[in-house]
Amino acid sequence: MTTSLIIPAFNEEEAIGLVIEEYYPFVDEIIVVDDGSKDKTYEIASHYQDAKVHVFQHTQNQGKVGALLTGVRKSTGEIIVFTDADCTYPARYIPVFLSELNRGADLVLGVRNIEAHNIPLFNRIGNAVFSTMATYISGKYISDGQTGYRAFRKEMMDELLVSAKSLEFETKMTVRAAKLGYVISEVPIEYRERVGTSKLHPIRDGYRMFRALLSIAWHETSPLAKMISVPGLFLLLAGIGFGLISVQERLLNYYLIHEYYPLISVFLMLFGIQLTSIGLIIDYLSKKMDRIEERIRQSFIKKE
Numbered sequence: 001m002t003t004s005l006i007i008p009a010f011n012e013e014e015a016i017g018l019v020i021e022e023y024y025p026f027v028d029e030i031i032v033v034d035d036g037s038k039d040k041t042y043e044i045a046s047h048y049q050d051a052k053v054h055v056f057q058h059t060q061n062q063g064k065v066g067a068l069l070t071g072v073r074k075s076t077g078e079i080i081v082f083t084d085a086d087c088t089y090p091a092r093y094i095p096v097f098l099s100e101l102n103r104g105a106d107l108v109l110g111v112r113n114i115e116a117h118n119i120p121l122f123n124r125i126g127n128a129v130f131s132t133m134a135t136y137i138s139g140k141y142i143s144d145g146q147t148g149y150r151a152f153r154k155e156m157m158d159e160l161l162v163s164a165k166s167l168e169f170e171t172k173m174t175v176r177a178a179k180l181g182y183v184i185s186e187v188p189i190e191y192r193e194r195v196g197t198s199k200l201h202p203i204r205d206g207y208r209m210f211r212a213l214l215s216i217a218w219h220e221t222s223p224l225a226k227m228i229s230v231p232g233l234f235l236l237l238a239g240i241g242f243g244l245i246s247v248q249e250r251l252l253n254y255y256l257i258h259e260y261y262p263l264i265s266v267f268l269m270l271f272g273i274q275l276t277s278i279g280l281i282i283d284y285l286s287k288k289m290d291r292i293e294e295r296i297r298q299s300f301i302k303k304e
């Protein structure tokens with residue numbers, strides 16, 4: 001089976017050459033997708049073009065997911081490996097990934113356990129939140145759902161139908177694979193300090209992370225649970241609103257202009273909390289049912 005490595009690269013002139021050289025002996029094809037870089041990334045990568053290394057360019061920046069998908073489309077291998085263009089993920093794990101795939105894994109994740117202090121604090125917090133969410137949604141323990149170093153068979157990507165444009169891509173891919181019953185294998189890997197400057201902007205990326213989490217929660221929550229929880233959350237917010245108005249009136253005027261507001265506030269908050277909790281319980285049970293169904297389906301497939 002042939003292996004294609006996909007490297008999305010955005011302004012990585014300092015690292016891209018080192019990454020191509022390091023991975024060269026381990027794979028059959030290297031696809032570099034330059035994501036509209038403003039520096040010399042494209043020129044440097046092009047320098048390595050040969051029968052094995054292919055370099056593609058987005059004229060405009062499309063983000064990491066866009067670059068990964070272009071890479072998958074252009075690749076010819078049966079096995080796809082994703083890595084980053086910043087020298088953080090060592091190439092020496094590729095043989096381990098491939099042997100995991102041969103042993104029956106469908107998706108191999110490089111779990112950043114070794115030298116994990118090299119992961120920026122902001123990313124570490126994000127990873128913890130995403131991985132907890134992935135574990136809750138999929139029912140399988142996922143320790144690093146956001147890792148960018150992963151290997152899988154190309155056809156799995158088509159079956160997963162991951163709809164994501166931003167940070168949620170990696171976690172959604174992991175969650176969907178777990179939910180559809182694919183075997184996930186975790187390989188502990190070293191995470192090195194990045195070469196070149198970090199592109200993290202706490203505010204911009206914090207906002208993106210928040211949106212990504214909302215997107216995953218929205219897509220993975222059962223429809224009935226949403227129908228109950230969403231109105232519940234609105235009632236809770238309205239209750240808090242009435243409560244805050246009462247507190248403000250009490251502090252500014254020493255008496256309440258709207259004397260029924262505290263009562264309305266408590267009523268709305270209690271009702272809101274109840275509805276939200278019922279929604280969450282329904283969601284939990286429906287996820288459990290999905291898993292039982294999946295297990296029954298799997299046991300039928302094995303018997304056949």
Ligand SMILES: Nc1nc2c(ncn2[C@@H]2O[C@H](COP(=O)(O)OP(=O)(O)OP(=O)(O)O)[C@@H](O)[C@H]2O)c(=O)[nH]1
Pocket residue numbers: 007008009010011012035061062063064065067083084085086120123148194197198199200
């Ligand atoms: N940030 C960013 N990365 C992109 C983009 N397009 C492709 N990439 C590549 O995606 C990979 C991951 O991006 P990184 O900037 O390393 O993101 P990170 O690992 O979360 O954070 P740092 O390494 O601290 O910057 C790198 O290989 C980038 O070159 C893009 O639009 N933005």
Ligand SMILES: [Mg+2]
Pocket residue numbers: 084086088194
């Ligand atoms: Mg990085």
